Amino acid sequence: MEKRNATSDFILLGLFKHTRSHLFLFILVLIIAISSLTGNALMILLIHRDHRLHTPMYILLSQLSLMDVMLVLTIVPKMASGFLTGKRSISPAGCGLQIFLLLTMAGGECFLLAAMSYDRYVAVCHPLRYPSLMNWQRCLQMSMGSWFMGAADGILQAVTTLSFPFCSVHEINHFFCEAPMLVRLACSDTSVFEYAMYICCVLMLLVPFSLILTSYSFILTAVLHMRSTEALKKAFATCSSHLTVVGLFYGAAIFIYMRPKSYRSANHDKVVSAFYTIFTPVLNPLIYSLRNNEVKAAMKRLLGNLANLKLQ
Template identity: 55%
Template sequence: MDITTWTSNFTEQTDFILVGLFRQSKHPALLCLLILVIFLMALSGNALLILLICSDSRLHTPMYFFISQLSLMDMMYISTTVPKMLMDQVLGENKISAPECGLQMFLYLTLVGSEFFLLASMAYDRYMAICHPLHYPILMNHRACLLLASGCWFLGSVDGFMLTPVTMTFPFCGSREIHHFFCEVPAVTKLSCSDTLLYETLMYLCCVLMILITVTVISSSYTFILLTVLRMNSAEGRKKALATCSSHMTVVLLFYGAAVYTYMLPSSYHTPEKDMVVSVFYTILTPVLNPLIYSLRNRDVTEALKKMYSVRPAFQDLVK
């Protein structure tokens, strides 16, 4: 056997095959176009939100700082999976090498974990703003916000560093077809020919612990917020306080609902088809919904957007 044949056989053995969404679709070209449009909308929507927050001084507050971090995570989040999926469909390939699979898995786990903790930090920020308004500027200063955001990224990366190496070192001696459109841990673990029960149990406990910690922070924050709002004498104050929290709670329900299904429900509830549908929801649709939720339901953001569009014609007239 010559070196070329040996290398080809080795590559085939180490590559994974992503079954993906398009194989089961009756109109793959139309589905590909739809996902491309959603992808571009997610990138442009989140980039615009970050631009508005950076450029408008009225949005230089802790709440909008965390929203900009969420938008950054969503942009990276959708870019981790969708471009590879679309390129495979266009080029007619569906292979992914083991290093590429490991990198995709690590980035995905890091971003998911970071978003868990970021959503908890955002709930804590709203608790401080509404329940302790006098101490809020001191306790949630720029340094505190940077530390919280850095902590979210760090804890998310710990999740990636813990799960990715273990998952990718399992022996895969059977089928290398991943019944998913990206390298998600449960989908890859199913391909192993070794006993993964202990690892799956530890992964389940890790995910439960992470979700419980963040859900406890979120639920406690909103319990105190609700109690504070109910004690407010001003109806306008109650309305404003609830308005600032409703957008965040919508995002929390969307994100956590899908995560609970993926990582906390027993395997008897899972099928490859259901897993892909849920993953499409929180991997592709959630990043495009988040900027819409925060922009359409937020007066400050819509005012900043109007201001930006009003400045542009004036600048064009000045140039002329």
């Protein structure tokens, strides 16, 4: 098959067609994306401004919100502009940047969620040792480590994916550049890279996921032995929120990156990709705020301060 010029653009076929039903879905996605940006930005603002939330748990949560904001901004503006203007082309550099940013945020969230599960494990199982085991230095190391591991995976997959020669058919049946979709267009043998990408996904997804399951197995054992009803409710509230986020994020990511090639469907991939890049980020602040009394109290204090400023 004819190989294309390495400098020519890719064409993103997009998520929606120009029909009335798809226009409704497009508006719905925009509303969800804006809600996601607003909710996560508000979560970052609350944690930054309220000194009562300056704890490792909420610092890690602020990093999760920051990753979600950047994830939405990486995907939605390009998708929206392509649908509204009809210009669906994206340069190889732009495509590589999307892959890098996507995997930096998604990979970083994998390790960040594992760090958050360790924080909950220490808080529930070793409360007296919490100040020493989860100090500011450890929290900073976990946050920076999550960003670094995500960025390392992102740059590796972006550079390797774009190094392949691509065939004359350069249409990507997706609404953003994603490594598994781009590899399908390569004219050379990609089996070694696909195997390496699979191993990388095992490390990025299953290793942190195993750590999360291990942490929560210890937490569950400790919670079941609690005699205080109030402590039991608080432990269940914080841990169930985190487990909900973990289930949503890891379920979608494993579906996209760890299925055998023979079971892949472009339409299914687009729907699931939309779920973990657009819909999941809007759920995170809702889950953590609606089920967390400390966040709700911080919101009331912020609204009270704003009301006082208006009266002055």
